[in-house]
Amino acid sequence: MRRIIPIAFILASLLYLLLSFSLEQKRMIGDELGWDPGPRALPLGTGLLMLGLSLYLLFKEWKAAPAAKVGDPAILRLIVLTLIVTVLYIVAFKPVGFILATALFLFTLGYFNYKQDVRLAMTADFIKGLAGCAAFTLFVYSAGKWVTRFFFTLGRQTRQQLFTGRVFAAGVSLAVCVLFLFLAVFLLKRLRGGRASLSKSAVSALTATGTTEILYICFKQLFLVSLASGLIFW
């Protein structure tokens, strides 16, 4: 790692210098005499400084004894999984949609983080949890949407502006989400024979649903951000 970073910096500075040299040296409007240093000056200077410093650091790191430190393979697997899942999330965001993609992303990472490892033997349990999480999230989302629409229609029919406002809609969705999360916790505990703690898979799923809904309420319902709907057309 200690040597890789300066080498990466050297490559980046060389690329940056190449980009700077390839820039067209245009003149600023009103600069007939050509006194403006131009768009190339500062990038060139920065690139040269970066190159010099990274060469110096590489030289220093080369002289120092390399630190032989091998990380925990389970942690390494978790980091790689997090990276892959995050890239997949970004790629799938538009086609799959915010609600489903976010819930699945959160469940996947929460589940494996709890297990502190990534193993093939966990697949069956993971897929069961993933399906449960997706179903529960869709249910909570749909319930919230239905109640919000109901109040919206009621507001328009009765000309009650309170019911048609976005703050009210956000409040109603939040209440629906909290209600179903509490119900789910209650039922899951009953299913486990009244034991105090839920399974880690259930905690991951409930957290995924709750976080997804809160983000939806905050950004979509309160701030009117256009979150991709993807597969969920309703």
Added chain:
Amino acid sequence: MEAFLSGLAMVFTVETILWLSLGEVLGIILGALPGLTATMGIALMLPICFQLPKVTGIAMLLGVYCGAICGASIPAILLGIPGNPNAIATVLDGLPMTKKGLAGQALGGAVVASFIGGIGSMIVLILFSPIVARFTLAFGPAEKAALALIGLTVIASVSAKNIAKGVLTGCLGLALALMGMDPFTNSLRIPFPSLLARTPLAGGVKLVPALIGLFGISQAFFDLERIKERQLAPPQVKIENIFPPLKKILQMWRIILESLGIGTLIGAIPGTGASIAVFLSYERAKKITHSPKSKLDKVGTGCLEGIFAPEVSNNAVMGGALIPTLSLGIPGDSGTAVLLGGLLIMGIVPGHQLFEQNLSLVYGIFISLFLANLFMATFQLLGVRIFPKVLAIPMAILIPVVIILSLIGAYAIEGQAIMAGITNMGVALLLGLIGYVLKKGDYPITPIVLGLILGGMLEENFRRAVKLAGGNYFVFFTKPIALVFILLALFSIVLPWLKKRSRT
């Protein structure tokens, strides 16, 4: 007076009070969770503040900042693990107080001390920032370019053990800031222009996704490495008698005043940060209490004096750091660097013009800061028995939540543009990974942010100065103020290097 009343009206709205309260609670929770920093909290809240009215957004960010600094004392006192570097010195007397059964008084003392530090430094901020801002009236393009340079070099040299690493990451930030469209000629400065010219990347690297990636995603990956370390749990201690006796506080007047002075001064020097201030204050308090004439309890033995010194100091750093941020546009530490990014995104340009043309907004910021301190004290005292419970939140859940907040935050600033939002997520992830790798290699990431923030100011004024001087590149050495700034910038790099050499 009219501006003050207008500022007051901006702050005292239901919306502002609610968002400030939410920011405060979130800040305390973030501060209390080891691994999550105040800077990360502010970065994650930027997309939300972007959607709010200016003063409301700033008030919320200040709430997160205040709350996170004070909240860090909770695990420091109860578990001996600081929530973030601001509370490193609080551990030294906080944990022994908990062991003595005085956890309540230590937690309460930390809140009172933080409040005193916050309000004291706010008064200094109100008194000095307009004066410093007036000073910038004498600045032309050459001086402004030199000022940007000093902001970059000071942070780069102080934030890293190795100056070369700090300057290198500062250059990386600068290189990223210079990508996109040239502000004067509109020519594109991006790699593969034929490919990227029609993508959102043609506009260069946007500040919010970069900040979120560097402070949110990189921290999440960093914390992932420590997921196997033992899960923290709220300690089973009785929390009672939270209010420190007034007589005791009055007896500590010298410690309070000195810590306030140290915190504010250190905060006002760009790049220094709270971790230096808290140790300096702690050492001063140690000297005061260990003198033969002193009637105070000895710092280091588990007493309120050892809590007050660092806690007054770390909250005083905030007000101090806001002085150069608001008056010069040069942040005092990483937290104010992100805060400055937030101000710029909202179209607020710090400096003399802000104080001259938008005084009501300035008053709005000052009043918000006062309320942020007041709410911080109120919420933390009211929730002194509740907030320690957040220590039970497992990292397994927190890490994905931080990553998703970062990604959706980066996405949300684009509002209706889905593809631009998705590009922002990619930028945040890429910069998060770069930040993570750099952190692992002991490279500081704050200079990248400074490079990104100050890059535009540096280039614009550098080119304007050279053009106005008829193409003379030595114009910076002919103007006295610019020359002083350049010498200071050089000094900030050479001095630590010389010190290191003399030590070896």
